[in-house]
Amino acid sequence: MVRTRQPAAPVSATRAADAVAVTTRIIQDLIDRMDLDAGVEYLPDAMVTEETGNESGMVFDILGEDLGLLIGRHGQTLANFQYLVRILVAQRIGDYLPIVVDVNGYRQRRFKSLEVLARRTAEQVRQRRMPYSLDPMPPFERRIIHMVLAGDPEVTTQSVGFGEERKVVVVPREDSLK
Structure with a gap:
């Protein structure tokens, strides 16, 4: 289950769309490999808590039931998952992007x-x-x-x-x- 809402005014439509698609695929693939019943949603207008002042931050929310395991103690597993996603996306597209991964709105x-x-x-x-x-x-x-x-x-x-x-x-x- 993958849902994507397009940003209102993307800076570079092609680059942003490619980055969203690649990131969504990577997150969904990791979720599937973990055998979790969940999907990914891109949130173009979400608050970015880590990249303050950076309006180009990309926020992805993983939606599903019983995802506490993915959040972990004090969000530590989620932080590590996000780090892994950032590395995989950077390898795939050749550029570091400020990606924030959330689970059922936990970070918000x-x-x-x-x-x-x-x-x-x-x-x-x-x-x-x-x-x-x-x-x-x-x-x-x-x-x-x-x-x-x-x-x-x-x-x-x-x-x-x-x-x-x-x-x-x-x-x-x-x-x-x-």
């Missing part, structure tokens, strides 16, 4: 919940004037927290720790303490 829902967490944590830091450390999270989730709070005049963020224990700490800005 996770983005929204991390956005709420970041804003709520920033409010706590503003009120208490003390740093607050979030739980360890994967790199793409830490980037979301940093991105959401980047423009906040009263708090700033830092990543601390190593490996799987790396986490974001939200701290009050020095300027806002005066």
Whole structure:
């Protein structure tokens, strides 16, 4: 099951169509090899959470039942799947493309919940004037927290720790303490 919606105004219609077709085929082939009952949908207008500011990002959503295995713990399997797709597409078309792979809208829902967490944590830091450390999270989730709070005049963020224990700490800005 493959569904493709065409983008409203593609930059290069031929190149974009080829990239969408190749990426869709690669994702569907991997899903079939994993013996999962799922399909791929290209989402031209979807929010790209990782490639901020890059409007040419391509988002593909894998749709089906019982795909938790493909998401994995904290989205780690999905992140690895996406990495594999990016490599295979780059080999096939000879160019790196900012591809985002989602499963049943998981990344979109996770983005929204991390956005709420970041804003709520920033409010706590503003009120208490003390740093607050979030739980360890994967790199793409830490980037979301940093991105959401980047423009906040009263708090700033830092990543601390190593490996799987790396986490974001939200701290009050020095300027806002005066």
